[in-house]
Amino acid sequence: MVDPELQTVPRDRLAAACRTLAGRTGSRLASVVVTDERSFSDAFTIHYVFSLPKDHRYACVAADLPGKDPCFASLTPFVPGASLFEREAREFFGLVPLGHPDPRPLLLHELWPQGTHPLRRDFKAPALPAASPSAAYAFQRVGGEGVFEIPVGPVHAGIIEPGHFRFSVAGEPIINLELRLGWVHKGIEKHAEGRNLPEALRLAERVSGDASFSHGLAFCQAAERIAGAQVPPRARWLRAVFGELERLYNHLGDIAGIATDVGFPFGAAQMLLLRERVLQRNGALCGHRLLRGVLRPGGVVMDLSGPAAAELKAFLARLLADFTEVERLYLETDSLMDRVEGTGAVSKRVAEDLGAVGPAARASGVDEDLRRDQPYAAYAELGVQAQVREEGDVAARMLVKAAEFRESVSLISRALDLMPEGPCSAELGAPPSGSALGWAESPRGEVLHWLALDAQGRVSRLKVKSPSFSNWPLLNWAVQGNIVPDFPLINKSFNLSYSGNDR
Amino acid sequence: MNGCAMTAACWFQPLLLLLLAPLIQGCARKLKACLQNRTGASVLQPYWDLLKNLRKEEVLSETASPVMRAAPYAAFSATFLACFLVPVLFTASPLGFAGDMIALVYLLALPRFFMALAGLDAGSAFGGMGSSREMMISSAAEPALVMVLFSAAVRAGSTGASETAAALAAGGPSVLGPGLALGFIALFLVALAECGRLPVDNPATHLELTMVHEAMILEHSGRSLALLELASSLKLTLFLTLLANLFIPWGMAGGTEPGAAALSAVAFLLKLGALVVTLSVVETSTAKLRLFRVPDFLGIAFVLALLGLLSEGILRLGL
Structure with missing residues (x-):
């Protein structure tokens, strides 16, 4: 350790x-x-x-x-x-x-045979489906006159990930919401066991597609900590640049999603256009729109040449100017702001008690940002301002993301100016056995990878904690006192990853 | 001009609306796509969708009763019947003698009644939600619609749609008044609500929980779906026609002389085009309202219509 x-x-x-x-x-x-x-x-x-x-x-x-x-x-x-x-x-x-109050299963559904515990080392894959499925999942029941249950999902009308939502409603107001996730459980932690570092890194990048870089970074940092390796300075700066590029396209997509869900496709189209430009820039820079394959334990696989960096800076300046214009469109469209203000409010107390992370927590007044509090990559040198608001509603989450977008643009520009010259990768050598924690502030918040290696340098345990796992329970509280047709909007303001939660 | 040609021309009008309806919908979608920087599907796409759905097998929920099966036919025929009461190119309408604008309001309520029943009948949670929301919206939309039509009727001195359109078309500049403008805006707002357009309902959404009209027809497929889609595009066309002929009363032909008829057709298409553009711009520039703000929205329509009626009353009847 x-x-x-x-x-x-x-x-x-x-x-x-x-x-x-x-x-x-x-x-x-x-x-x-x-x-x-x-x-x-x-x-x-x-x-x-x-x-x-x-x-x-x-x-x-x-x-x-x-x-x-x-x-x-x-x-x-x-x-x-x-x-x-x-x-x-x-x-x-x-x-x-x-003394745990909730005896129900979490991610493994009824078709898993009872008594199978997949992450035990002596686990043998059972035949699925189980001969006798376990008892049906018991949703919390709300009684009373005029109270109805609305089951939604796991298959939805749009092209989104699967999740089951069980509403108890009296008319339109929501009394209770229960989530059931686990539909995209892929067993990534189990798959990682026995693999070497490069293979396991490829898996870690696939925990959640739009946080590929953050998950990869958390994994690499855990591996480097076990090996006691120093990452070359230039690699640390490049990691900060790519991490912020990931934040750029995610936040643009999230803000566009708000416009889509309030029925303002014009604003959504403008924002998605900006997102697409960032994705294309990512693709041109490193060959993958979602920045996969950029990392390796010990550094990054590719450098940014001088001309490429200058071009990136010019691109960001144009992007920021266009973003400012589209942001103004959002803020000046009263019908949009009327929908988001006061909707889906989460109090600071709830966010703290449930251990919320990322922009969702910061929008509720929780002043936490891993890049500032426990800096990694080059963030200590860069100095990050955490973007915090107090309201905790959909508007606050949107505005926190907009502010973080600006902060990211400025971080990348500063990093490109200040980045030291030098190699961008170091050999890790044969890592010793041991375990360590790696973390990164993904666009959704804290990504935490606990990595344990055996004497052969193979993964004996990889525990992935995605920000979505921390934040899904917030949704139950955010919808309290809201009406059913506002749920998609509230859900989108968190924009959590089902895949990251289910792994 | 003999009566026979007049009658034939009159009967041709509802058919024209039926043929135009998918095109109107296609044009609105195309325009909205262009305004949103998208290419969008061809304006003829709704026709292909209809043909596709007509050929497809129909899947019915196990809990569905005959109501579910009958609803699309009832909804379509009532909407189509309503088309026989409104003047399109000529001030005369084929069944104008049989029903006035009050009958029109009820013929438009009938499809909604059947679709709401079908939404409940299918046994899916979304259908019930859609039905209850549609009822809430229509309970606010209908009074406003009646009030708008009355404000037009007061000007003409008759509740018959043909007589009203004729009086307005013949009236020349004297029909111009505050009532016309107020009524136009009020009917436009009602049309947005009645036809499930933004900011009341989003016809393009994929979010089951926010749907109104789409939630009611979610369980329909095949021919039923085709009929319901056709009925809803027909309803939109019908409302645009009412707007064009009752509140922009220029260019309508009184008789069936070829010259006047051609002029009337051109004027009608121009007016429809302008209305579709207006609709697309309105839909693009606003987000959807919170559900519980919809009654306020329709309250505005009602008040505007009432003001229109009062101003007509003061100006014409000297009240």
Whole structure:
């Protein structure tokens, strides 16, 4: 273990130690990582990873749970954000969180045979579908006169990812919303086991298509931390440039989505045009519109020549000028602003309790940005301003993204000016066995990769925490008191990734 | 000019509307696409869609009753029948003697009634949502529509659509008044709501939860869908025709002399074209309203129509 600070405690003191960490100012449960160590020590190890932005570090509490009786006291009653992580640990490893309020499965649906825990090392793929499907998923029921359930999805009328939404409504106002995800579970963490670093990097880039670079970067940084390797300075700066290019096209797409969902396709078309220009620029720069294959453990595979950098700067200046014009169109279209203001508000308290990350959290007043608080790549030298608003509604999320777009353009321009010369990659050599955490602030927020390597330099455990996994529960709170036809708009203002959540 | 030619020409009018309806829809879509920097499909695409759907197999929900099967026929025939009550190229309409503009309002309510029933009948959650929203919107749209038609009728002194159009066409400059402008705007707003256009409903959305009209017809397929699509494009054409002939009353032919008829056809197509352009521009420049703001929107239409009626009353009847 190189990073983060690790504190190993006995099983019965796990919850207490976690609560101490959770009680610190600004502390947020970032991930829960389980590793199957039964071949060495006959135990599972469970790690609670906390983000401590005020101290500029992650902290980790770990405990061994005996393989025969892998139960532990659930943290969920005290830290609501732990709920999904602990359900995941129960489902994929067969651990038993005692006192967890929700006994239902999370990502593995009824057709999985009961008692199969895919991330255990001795897991053998069962025949699917199961001979006897487990009991139907029990949605929360809301009773009362005039209360109806509306099931939506997982297959939708538009071309979007699959997710099931169960509304309980009285007329148009939403009383309760439940999500059921897991329809695009691909088993990426399982697939990564036993692979070497380049192969696993290709997998990490495919967790969520539009955050390919961020996921790859988090993975590479974890690998580099295990190897104790120094990334050449130029590579760090190039990583910041590509990371911000990813943010540019994502935020443009997100803002365009808002216009589409309020029925303002004119504004959407203008914004999507800008997004397409960024994507084409990405494709011209590195051969892939979504920036896949740019990274390698130890650096980046390609350099930016002087002329290319100058051209990129000129492109960004034009892009920013056009963006300013389209942004004004949005802000001056009253019918659009009327739809977004006050819709889907999330309070700061809810965002903090559920461990929200990224622009969604910042729009609710949570002042956190990994690029500033726990800088990686060249962000320490660049100096990032976190864009924070207080309202927490759809408009706030849109405006935070617009502000971040401007910040990204300025970051890239500064990086292109200040970037030092030198090689853009270093050889990692044969990495030692060990584990480490890698993180990146993707356009949606914190991407966290926990990587463990064995003595042969192969992946023994890769735990991916996407920002969508942290933010999906926010949606249930954001829709409270809103009406059904506003749901797509609220959902789009988060624009979470189903694939990143389901992995 | 003999009565026989007049009658034949009159009966030709509803057919013209039926033939034009998909083209109007295609033109509106094409224009909107152009305004949004898209290429868009050909203006003839709605015709091909209709032919495609007519050939396709029909799939019905297991819970559907005969209502679901009957609704498209009822909706289409009522809308088509309404076309027989309105003057198009000539001030006379084929069934003008049988029903006035009040009958027209009810003939337009009938399809909605059947489609709302069918939406509930199919047993899908979206159909019910669409039906309930459509009813909410129409309960605000119908009074406004009646009020608009009355404001036109007051000017002509008759609730018959033909008489009203004739009086307006013959009236020359004297028909100009605040009532005309107010009524035009009011009817345009009502048309946006009645035909499921932005900012009331988004005809191009793929978001099931925001749909109104589309949600009601979500479970229909094949021939039923073709009929419902044709009915809704016919309804749009009908509203544009009302706008053109009751509130832009120039160029209509009183008789069937070839010269006057040709002039009338040109004027009608020009007016329709201008209205389609207006519709596309309005739809492009505004976002959809929050659902619960729609009654306010239609309230504006109602108030404008009422003001139009009052101003007509003051000017003509000296009230």
